[in-house]
Amino acid sequence: MANSNSFQIIGGEYRGRKFSFPDAEGLRPTPSKVRETLFNWIQFESFNKTYLDLFAGSGALSFEALSRGAKQVISVEKDLNAFKSLEKNRKLLKSEKIRFFNRDALDFLKQKSTETFDFVLLDPPFNKNFISKALKALKNGDFVTSESKIYIESEFEITQDFLKEETSEKIEIIKQKQSGAVSYCLLKIL
Secondary structure, rough: OOOOEEEEHHHOOOOOOOOOOOOOOOOOOOHHHHHHHHHHHHOOOOOOOOEEEEEOOOHHHHHHHHHHHOOOEEEEEOOHHHHHHHHHHHHHHHOOEEEEOOOHHHHHHHOOOOOOOOEEEEEOOOOOOOOHHHHHHHHHOOOOOOOOOOEEOOOOOOOOHHHHHHHOOOEEEEEEEEEEOOEEEEOOOO
8 A cells, every 4th residue: 555545634533643545446535625625614513413425435534524523424435445444444543433334325325214414425436427316316315304414526516507407406505616626515405
């Protein structure tokens, strides 16, 4: 594993902790600047909340949420090597508040959820058309309510027109920014 494959927690209980992760196709950890912006956006409503991190990858978003006081984090990662790395990093923290599933995120969403999540973290591999499929499945599977917020990282700017066309749900863009080739936003289901 190369040393360049690492990220550092930027806030909360585990601030400064470094985690490594393996090479995997399409895996690009959320940059620290972007993570900081996201958690600044939700800082007054994120403590003791539940998170669902689909396409967890390196786990940067999951571990950041955990560090900042999440009640529970459920993370889904399809790539076996990435999943094993996530489990190894979880064991280093000795936390029972974070659980990883080695599953395809869209398959995971096909089951009806027994609980809803306060925050959904959606950072899928780019250019695979996963965003609209995941948004529909989240609503259809009862993973979200009108109180939930959804964070998305994408290779294109998410617009209200895109959300209306792709999901037919009433979803509002609350915050949005661009960082290099990455567009990211926070949504609220109405």
